[in-house]
Amino acid sequence: MMSKKTNFFGLLVTGCLLSVLLFFNGEYGSLSKHEVQPSAAFHESKENNTTADKKEHDSASKDIEKILNMQRELIIKDMKNYEYPNGKYNISASKLEDLVMENNGTPIRSIIVTTWRSGSTFFGDILNANPANYYHYEPLLAFDIVQVRGPPLSSKALKWVKDLLNCEYEDLGEYIDYGKPHPWVFNHNTNLWKQCGHHKGVCYDHKFLSSMCKLFPFQSMKLVRMRLRIAQELLADEKLAVRIVLLVRDPRGILQSRKHRDFCPPSPDCSDPALTCADLVSDYKVAVELLKKYPTRFKVIRYEDLSLDPYKYVEELYKFYGLFFHPETKKFLDTHTKASKGGVSSTFRDSAAAPFHWRTELKFEEVEEIQESCVTAMKYWGYVPAMNATHQTEFKPVTDFLL
Template sequence: MMFPWKLKKKRMLFMVLLLIAGTFCFLNSPLDKAIIAKRPHKVIEHIRNHEWTLITSNKTRHKTNSTVNLKAKPLRVIIVTQMRSGSSFTGELFNHNDDFFYLFEPLSDLAPKFLGNGTTENIHTYIERPLVDLIQCNFKDLPGMWWNINGFTALHQCAYSRQIQATPLCNLSKPIKNSVSLSKKENPIHILENLCYGKKHVALKVIKLENINYLENIFKNVSMDVKIIHLVRDPRGTFNSRNKLCDILPHEKYCRNVSYCCARLERNTNIWLDTPMWLQNKYMLIRYEDLAMEPLLYAEKIYNFLNIQLPNSVRDWINGHTQSNYGDEWSHTRNSSQVATRWRNELSLSSVLDIQSRCQLVMNRLGYKTVTTEEMLRNWNYSVLEPLKS
């Protein structure tokens, strides 16, 4: 049994604690308001920085909170293909969309010697790490070779990326290196990062990626919405186009190696047949021939896959640049349907038969029908394209 004086003492202590708690709550609200009123910009800046970290960090996975709109995740599109397979044409579907920051073959100078049989270390150095940096708009950590003696690797970015063409980078005559001290207006890292951050999405096309499976760590560790468009082409069309270029590309060791290139195509299309979990709803295979023959229809399909609307600027580009009979090998203004199948007029039957024998498995897989006689080869009423099996 508790004595009366002890009970009284306990009640008094409880009342004092309630009084202190009430006073603190009463004073706390105006105090917080006063602090925020004195430094609103710092508070807002801190919140924005925190939200950007939630979206872009690939080092730590954060739990979603009410300030992050999952539907507003930045979209990163990687067009994966081989040389002379229609990737420049496909890339224009993003280059002419002002919501995209478009990069043209950014791995070309990063992986000059990397040809698919490398170690885990150089996969990380030449493929994984640079791609992570590029899709996160981080140009300051790219290897030094990306900034070459003629400017940033880039001078081909000036030729093919509409957004970069408009920057001071493409007007600089002096060499640019990471170590060069330039003004803020001239600094390539500052210019490219500002341009990249200023766009909703990023798209880049790569022809140096030998194996799509090298991207697995990127998909698993980067919180952005990354998607692959796997562009394939009839090997007969690819090598007809390469025949005109291999003589002036001596550094391309496998330029005319049909067996090597078809083995690479077969390996990567295995993913189409059995898409791994990390690529579910993030992978689309498209044949260049389908896109070239019905560019507007397949542009719509590509944008539907990305869950964004095809803009009028891209529609206008398609309507104005796919019917012309003028344009050289590097031009994007040509009759696209004729370009896709002109190998039938230009390759000899013996060359066609050789390519077919080396690439038979993957050609059957992708719906490319073989020809066996000169008459079949030159007869345009005989279709060499079957519907792509789903």
């Protein structure tokens, strides 16, 4: 009898427990179910955030469009009295739209190929004095103090250069990121930097940079880390239609000037006379071939010649590039070639004296060491060796050269 009562109460308790469990399961479901199902408040919060992000994005887009519209107006103003090639210099452009990428035009692209401390900052600023110019200043700064002479660096370097010349910044995240703590990536591009200064952050937006770049009828670029053997591929790209000037300097002047730069000594590519002069020899041999292949799109100039007669040579260089010798360019020469002021990177120079400081600032023993490594390079480019300390301070170190 007791056994039956015990079984009965056991079944009763078990039934009650099952009823309780079923009630709670029906009311609340499983724990995992409640963990993955967001509340109505969460949905509302998410929708609010999405709306806020969209409003912020729309606001940023409107701000960028305002900047671009402002820049369009500035370019039209700068180009008001510009004399277009209109068939001269093998360039058919006769109006602004012909040179503007956002209107399917082709900008005039002017490139300088050289090496560190060869006068390229001065030359680069001469080109940037042209109105409505977009200046790609040393686009390979992030590569550090190296010369790009071939693989593996050459393919990446060429892609960066071509992307910039095509105003395609989407794949240039590394380039843009390098510019954040190194403002000189952008601040030499004066027309861009004016907008960067007034509108913080836009310089690091690849969409803005691409759109901004495509407004300008002129692009200039100086390359001090890419040798001519690699840079010649830019001439082969007919879509780019670039014109390249190889800027050459006396290796004694190059190496004397590099002594004042902290970045140079740790890198053999910058401090070793043998490597510097091997590059000068290589550039000479490539230049001989390029002058035959691209006589209207490739040119050579020595820094010494440019400095001794800047007005004559700048006018010739502008014609080569297909540019109008604008009053603003003449104004730049008037203010930057008469007297020296500023530091080692200043472009305010007594231009006639600037290339020859090495004659008094280097000891003859230093000059002799450079000359021993540079016999062929100096012969190719028309640089006369100093014979002794007295001769070094009195002689004319530049003579004619042939390509």
